[in-house]
Amino acid sequence: xxxxxxxxxxxxxxxxxxxxxxxxxxxxxxxxxxxxxxxxxxxxxxxxxxxxxxxxxxxxxxxxxxxxxxxxxxxxxxxxxxxxxxxxxxxxxxxxxxxxxxxxxxxxxxxxxxxxxxxxxxxxxxxxxxxxxxxxxxxxxxxxxxxxxxxxxxxxxxxxxxxxxxxxxxxxxxxxxxxxxxxxxxxxxxxxxxxxxxxxxxxxxxxxxxxxxxxxxxxxxxxxx
Numbered sequence: 091x092x093x094x095x096x097x098x099x100x101x102x103x104x105x106x107x108x109x110x111x112x113x114x115x116x117x118x119x120x121x122x123x124x125x126x127x128x129x130x131x132x133x134x135x136x137x138x139x140x141x142x143x144x145x146x147x148x149x150x151x152x153x154x155x156x157x158x159x160x161x162x163x164x165x166x167x168x169x170x171x172x173x174x175x176x177x178x179x180x181x182x183x184x185x186x187x188x189x190x191x192x193x194x195x196x197x198x199x200x201x202x203x204x205x206x207x208x209x210x211x212x213x214x215x216x217x218x219x220x221x222x223x224x225x226x227x228x229x230x231x232x233x234x235x236x237x238x239x240x241x242x243x244x245x246x247x248x249x250x251x252x253x254x255x256x257x258x259x260x261x262x263x264x265x266x267x268x269x270x271x272x273x274x275x276x277x278x279x280x281x282x283x284x285x286x287x288x289x290x291x292x293x294x295x296x297x298x299x300x301x302x303x304x305x306x307x308x309x310x311x312x313x314x315x
Contacts, residue, residue, distance in 0.1 A: 217302040
């Protein structure tokens with residue numbers, strides 16, 4: 091029995107020696123298993139906080155994008171409204187014609203500002219008659235030219251003039267036609283007419299020929315011999 095124990099001890103000693111066993115010494119720091127668990131939990135909390143922060147950031151960015159979109163649409167609508175307001179007379183004059191065609195055409199007024207503007211009340215040669223009246227009756231001469239201008243604006247240019255319009259509003263409607271010669275003539279004639287009608291100031295002598303020649307250039311009326 092003792093021999094058997096000796097043999098077993100020898101075998102155990104052999105097994106504890108190389109190449110059956112190679113003991114290796116390791117040095118370094120090692121955290122307990124409990125600390126590993128705490129670190130993993132902390133990493134999980136950090137990741138959760140980061141995801142929450144990113145989600146909030148994305149929601150804030152989405153809300154900001156929606157706000158910017160609303161502001162941009164507001165700017166666009168405001169610009170469109172500004173353009174419509176700025177060119178309201180042009181829209182009223184030209185765009186309104188398309189809708190007016192479907193309606194019954196209203197007859198042109200026979201009087202504007204208390205002046206007769208129907209064609210029947212005007213002579214055939216407007217400029218010639220104004221030249222005849224100028225020296226002795228300048229008010230009638232200017233009134234004739236102004237009445238004839240209003241009549242042509244109604245008949246030739248189909249401007250929707252009304253009794254409630256002022257001389258300045260008439261000039262704005264003329265400017266919307268984008269005809270420089272007509273606008274220049276109308277401004278000069280209106281200024282002389284207002285000076286005489288409201289300020290009782292006679293027009294200068296050169297205005298007679300300028301206005302009569304301007305009328306002929308615009309409306310192709312040759313001077314009478």
